[in-house]
Amino acid sequence: MPGPSAVTAALSASGMRADTFLFCGFLSPRSEKRKKELEALRTLPYTLVFFEAPHRLKEMLEHIRAVLGDRAVVVHKEMTKLLKER
DSSP states (O other), X not given: OOOOOHHXXXXXXXXXXXXSEEEEEEOXXXXXXHHHHHHHHTTOOSEXXXXXXXXXXXXXXXXXXXXXXXXXXXXXXXXXXXXXXX
């Protein structure tokens, strides 16, 4: 039996189109390289799914806005992890 998928769980919960999407994973942590990676995705008409570390999320969202323009964005956290409360 397959395990949980953070990508499909996030797409399902997002309300965004999931019939055609591109999973991009983690982009470069280096600012200039990340911008170039986003430039390559600019014209794609798909829902784009990224992973990002919490400490880089603000900068990543700023780059998405600057490069991809005014697109809908949904942020999910820990979609398939079981976290224990401390």
